[in-house]
Amino acid sequence: MTIEFIGMIHHREASEIIAPPPVIFDRGYVKDFAQAAEAGGFDKVLVGYYSDGPDGFLLAASAAAHTEKLGFLVAHRPGFVAPTLAARKFATLDQMTGGRAAMHVISGGDDVDQFRDGDTLSKEDRYARTDEYVTILKRIWTEPGPTVDHEGRFYRFAGTSTAQRCVQQPCIPIYFGGASDAAIAVSAKHADVYALWGETHEQVREITTRLQNEAAKHNRSVRVSLSLRPILAATEDEAWARAESIKQRIIERRAAMGLGARNPVNEGSKRILAAAAKGERLDKRLWTGAALLTGASGNTTALVGTPHQVAEALCEYYDLGVTTFLIRGFNPLADNIAYGRDLLPLTRQMIAERAAAKAA
DSSP: OOOEEEEEEOSSOOOSSSOOOSOSSOHHHHHHHHHHHHHTTOSEEEEOOOTTSOOHHHHHHHHHTTOSSOEEEEEEOTTSSOHHHHHHHHHHHHHHTTSOEEEEEOOOSOHHHHHHTTOOOOHHHHHHHHHHHHHHHHHHHHOSSSEEEEEOSSOEEEEEEOOSOOSSSSSOOEEEEOOSHHHHHHHHHHOSEEEEESOOHHHHHHHHHHHHHHHHTTTOOOEEEEEEOOEEOSSHHHHHHHHHHHHHHHHHHHHHTTOOOOOOOSHHHHHHHHHHTTOSEETTTEEOHHHHHHTSOSSOOEEEEOHHHHHHHHHHHHHTTEEEEEEOOSSHHHHHHHIIIIIHHHHHHHHHHHHHHHHO
16 A cells, blocks of 8 residues: 655644744745745645635645645635536646646535634534535536536536646545544545544554545445644654653643633544543553644644654554555655655655565
8 A cells, every 4th residue: 555645734834832933924934834844744734724815726836836745735625615616626736737736625514614714514414515515526627528516505506617637547536534434435435545633552443444444335445544743753762852842832831821721523533632641651652642732633642763663653553454654754855854854764664564574
């Protein structure tokens, strides 16, 4: 199985431990990060979706202008852009970049944040809309006719053009996020890659078994991605000391911002906090300290150790069926460079050696 590494690009350098600068869109940072990710051997970078953030399509296009091979996984919430237009936008991005676009579908787990963009549907209806939405995208990208008609629960249209095709065939890769039963069901039907946050070995086994069982109902199998925040150092003790310093910095920043405890509203966060309740250090290298402080808001679990130790931990997830790793650091640009130098080539080498040994 081919391994894939995805980074995460932002419009400016900021994290749980770094206060955002006053500039809203730092073009120099976007360029530097994208070029560092490409030089470091990342396959793609994720462009996140935020109700208060810049447009992801434009951020991806800006970064793509400074790179030649790096792919762009653009997060997209169905419902805010008509599927007919979204199909053209993603196909156009794929054409502009020479086949480097991918779509990360996020149906939305937070009612409050959804309403910031005017979405009032219930969670169950959001997933029903996602099912219809992605079905429409695939039809527009792949059907042989010059036009597509559709009559559904959420969308109606006639004569939609299929002229804007993707470079990648039959269409761009589709990634899905979400840990609820509804998310699993829709992912099993549509996703090329299903994205998890950083969970324990036991949790990964459980949810991927559910996923593949659902996918089998559609005569499909789905690749699995895991999102983690590697914390690297020359020695294991130094790596754990760095994790503790990150923890203290998060405490300081949240206190300065007046942020208290946050109750998770999505299933992914609840799963991480359920694991974190068992301790800060799980499966030897999985660290939940940042997740506990932030209410597991987003990708907040880490693997801690030397590059070799963290590469071994990634190999253990690979053995569980994970073939994509979405990794980002608490010091985004510096960590991005370090991953490309110290972690990615080592992990690829170790996985190749495991595959060769298994074949022998």
